[in-house]
Amino acid sequence: MAEYPTPTTAQDFAANFAQIKPLMSNTEALYESSRCLFCFDAPCIKACPSGIDIPQFIRQINSGNTTGAAKTIYEANYFGNACGKVCPTEVLCEGACVYNLNEQKPIEIGRLQSHATRKVIDSGQKLFGPGAANGRKVAVIGAGPAGISAACELRALGYEVDVFEARAQPSGLTLYGVAPYKITNEETLAEMDYLEQQFGYRVHYNQRISSREDLQRLEDGYDAIFLGIGLGATNALLLPGEERQHCVGAVEFIEQLRTEQQHVAVGRKVVVLGGGNTAMDAASESARMGAEDVVLAYRRGKDEMGAYEFEYDLAKSVGVKGLFNVAPVEIIGNGKVEGVRFIRTATVDGQVQVVPGSEFVESCDMVIKATGQSKQTGFLHLIPGLQLDGKGRIVADARTGQTTNPKYFASGDALNGGAEVVNAAAEAKQTARGIHGFLSGN
Incomplete structure (x- = not known):
């Protein structure tokens, strides 16, 4: 017998896919934030790939400064709301919480993070904006966690940014590749709208960059190009009968x-x-x-x-x-x-x-x-001088993200072979600074 009835309406679907990390009320957030010990060496920070100052934002929530908490989060991770819900917090920040040493429930860091960021998203409060224009332009291929994070950081540094996305909506893996019980479409798109309004980058939807001619236009029109293309389709098993329906x-x-x-x-x-x-x-x-x-x-x-x-x-x-x-x-x-x-x-x-x-x-x-995803090597081979490793991953400088074609930079799954949303967001922010260093001569 089925554990769940087959959903036939949007309400049925929402009920079957109820959020496993539901948003906290103000009272829940106040209580949970009061449990934090504000550790001096904060193992939760060390366990976070984006290095969010977790004790700081929890302290801000507890003191009633939710806006300040959201700013602390977003300053470190532009996918702050999504990561609060889709990150494997159980093995990252919450897994490192000192409460685990005493076999007590760790602080619900992910839910606190989503609580603070959702507040500013819903209010539309302005926390960030573009930096002073520096006259340089960067093209970003892919509007997933890597591409959008790079776009935000580049705008903060004063670059004009155009994002080219093959699909009709942004957010890549967060929208198209995460189980619905972890985050809803509405939450994902609300954060994307918020970031676009804050930083003012331009996203060109249904604009697949797929040919040498497409790439040449970007090379001629932009000072640098960021590759946030992620991975491709599911790998084939090459089994007899694999082509069968269903x-x-x-x-x-x-x-x-x-x-x-x-x-x-x-x-x-x-x-x-x-x-x-x-x-x-x-x-x-x-x-x-x-x-x-x-x-x-x-x-x-x-x-x-x-x-x-x-x-x-x-x-x-x-x-x-x-x-x-x-x-x-x-x-x-x-x-x-x-x-x-x-x-x-x-x-x-x-x-x-x-x-x-x-x-x-x-x-x-x-x-x-569920046999892994293919690398987009066919597309990557269209870029002159771009080197791939033996597994089809882009070869790039670990610090700057610059590839073996100096005009191209990369982050996210196309570079690391497949990791979490938080990894892509953190890497892309660092790579955006690598682009800045390259273009500014620093």
Whole structure:
């Protein structure tokens, strides 16, 4: 029996995907902020990739200065509201909280962060603005966490900035690639509108930069180009039957769910292939969309999964079952998915080995492949002199983000191979300063 009824209305969808980190009331925020010990060495700051002064903004919330708290957050991380909700705080700031040492509940840093930033977003309060114009122009390719963060910082430094986005809306992964129970579309877009109003960069939607001619126009018209293109489609498994109907990539499934919501149909029994955080999201989402049975299949053991433990716990809490030490051999069916043929595996000296004669079929009517994303190497090869590493990632200076083509700079998943929203935001801010150093000669 399904854990959740199949949603048929927007209200049903919202109920099934209720926020796992709901916004705090003023009273909740006052109480939670009063628990902070304001540690001198603040391990929570050290655990935050963007280095937010967490004790400072919590102290500001507790003293009634929510606006000051939001400014402290945004000065460090332009995706302050989104990161409060989508960051794996359980293993970052909250995971480092000293309360854990006494086996007490850590401070709910993420929810406090979202509380403060949401207040200024809703009020439209002006906290930032562009710096004095310096006469230089920078093009940003991609309006995801990296691209938007770079645009904000570059505007603060006085650059004219044009952002070119292939899709119809901004925010990249935060809008299209995050489970709806972590952040709603409305919250994501509200923060993007707020940042655009604060800093005044221009976003050109439905403007895919995809040819050498497109790149040449940017090279001729701008002093520097920032690459915030992220990753591509779900990797193919190259299995027999992979082309069958209802065998889909996890990235594509999550994007469809974010944009079409209750209009997306899932199978009665769904098999999710993979052991990372995206697999956990896809499995949890399938259950919340009314699937009667969801099986998470991974080729290694449970303890070898790449997913955070709390993500797996979340999936289990909605009825997802784990099937470990199995490798898919074939997607079977007659036109449509009818099952997956697996073979059992064992890990020997760190290597996955199949167990001969152990094949079996797990019946299902939908398969979701959470098998990683491809790199956008075809596009990147259009940039003269741009070097990629052996895994298809952009090679760039670790401090400045400058690539082997001096006019191009990069941050985010295209550079790091795939990390969290907070990593992209932090890296892009640093790279924007690298662009400034390059163009100003400092």
